Amino acid sequence: MSQAADPFTPAGAQHRLVDVPGGRIHLVEQGTGPLVLLVHGFPELWYSWRHQLPALAEAGYRAVAIDVRGYGRSSVPDAADEYRIEAYVEDNVAVVRGLGEETAVIVGHDWGSTIAADSALLRTDVFTAVGLLGVPYAPRGGIRPSDAFAMIGGDEEFYVSYFQEPGRAESEMEPDVRAWLAGFYASLSADTMPEQGEAGVFFVPKGGKLSDRFVKDRPSWLSDEELDFCTGEFERTGFTGALNRYRNMDQDWEYLAEWDGAPITQPSLFVAGRLDASIAWLASAIEAFPTTLPGLVSSHLVEGSGHWVQQERPEEVNQLLTTWLRSLNA
Secondary structure (H helix, E strand, O other): OEOOOOOOOOOOOEEEEEEEOOEEEEEEEEOOOOEEEEEOOOOOOHHHHOOHHHHHHHOOOEEEEEOOOOOOOOOOOOOHHHHOHHHHHHHHHHHHHHOOOOOEEEEEEOHHHHHHHHHHHHOOOOEEEEEEEOOOOOOOOOOOHHHHHHHHHOOOEEHHHHOOOOOHHHHHHHHHHHHHHHHHHHHOOOOOOOOOOOOOOOEEOOOOOHHHHOOOOOOOOOOHHHHHHHHHHHHHHOOHHHHOOHHHHHHHHHHHHHHOOOOOOOOEEEEEEOOOOHHHHOHHHHHOHHHHOOOEEEEEEEOOOOOOHHHHOHHHHHHHHHHHHHHHOO
């Protein structure tokens, strides 16, 4: 196990590589105690949990934040079908085993929330509880995802549909990674997002780019140095691995047919920013929690936060996470 490899790593945390089927997963861990696996979303890194690692460690947990496959210092497979949901679940199980543990609590944000939910759904023997940040659990349903997303866009194109064609979104993002990341982060942050009623950043105008509607401001939670760190990682890897997660949604839907409508029964937590657009278009998923998350311990909307809730409001999220984790052993 190596010591902290860069000045951005929380004091006392350590970097590690763990072998998984078909590659390696890079992680940063801190603390001792029950294992809590932290899974980031798009376009993030282990670094999105930098505020949670020391807080969970201080509370008596072994906090582990991974770079999801396709990101950061983890393996970046070439084949698009290496980004199916079952591969991410296998990665998470292999990380738990590689750390010498049998079970873990899993917590995810954004795409990481979906990966965490499916990990808990498919491997009840390994993941004893699940925390979902930003994106609520929505069981596999009767509509193929590509068809559903095509209907959302209307006269414009929903961002998930925009991401489907290999190379298309990359040609927008990769010429100036720093500017693209800054605009995407700012456009979904509470203190810099567009005014309510303006055209949403999730919809691409005909012949345009996703970034056409990005705001130019910098959110208060993101410093130049923090943006530089994220930029450097994506400049090295590119975005194809990250985008390939979106390009397997129909394949995931077919794979999960056996679990159509299935609830997650382990103890769970849901946290989202009050101003996160996800809770608006996924409101029906939240309303269904009594059926889909029968083990839900608590659900919270954090005031003054947009999509990047654990970075925008770290103290509130840390308190919610540690309170929930302690309740699991009460």
